[in-house]
Amino acid sequence: MKNRRNFIKKAAAGLAVAGLLPLSKKTMAGEVKITETLVHHVFFWLKEPKNEAHKKQLLKGANELLKIKTIKMSHIGFPAGTENRDVVDHSYSVSYMVLFDSQADQDAYQVDPIHLKFVEENQHLWEKVVVYDSVN
Structure with a gap:
């Protein structure tokens, strides 16, 4: 039963992260947790950050990576326009x-x-890669 609960929690969290399950304003952060998971977060600095062809190639490759069967959830993104x-x-x-x-x-x-x-x-596209792996 514990495995089923964990699966349901992970599935709900994954759907929420993917934007498929809208979180209402009443949902508390503690109600949707991703547990028993290894998070692998990679940041790429392109040699030519303004070269759209290079960015497109990296994104195509990153999306190909998502075919690897051991991946459970994913997110590919760019720097947000958040406050500096x-x-x-x-x-x-x-x-x-x-x-x-x-x-x-x-x-x-x-x-x-x-x-x-x-x-x-x-690898010829990037000048720097930083990886952060975390577990809970």
């Missing part, structure tokens, strides 16, 4: 975030042929 404060870093070009059920799933992702091909075909 000393603690906010808008300097990156593309943000890529995926969620896994376990460290083993993330390890499998790292050696998946789709991931290896992505790195091989796109």
Whole structure:
């Protein structure tokens, strides 16, 4: 029963994150939690950030990565137009975030042929990559 509850919570959180399940203003942050998950958040700084063809190529590759079966949820984005404060870093070009059920799933992702091909075909586009992995 615990596994079923966890699945339902993750599914609801995933739908909410994807914008498929609208969260009402009455929904509290504590009611939708992503637990028992490894979050893999990658930030890319393109060598030529204004080169739309390079950005398009990186996005195409990132979307191909989403075919890897161990990925449970994803988000690909760009710097938001949020207020500039000393603690906010808008300097990156593309943000890529995926969620896994376990460290083993993330390890499998790292050696998946789709991931290896992505790195091989796109690494010339970026000057810097920073990865933040977290678990709860």
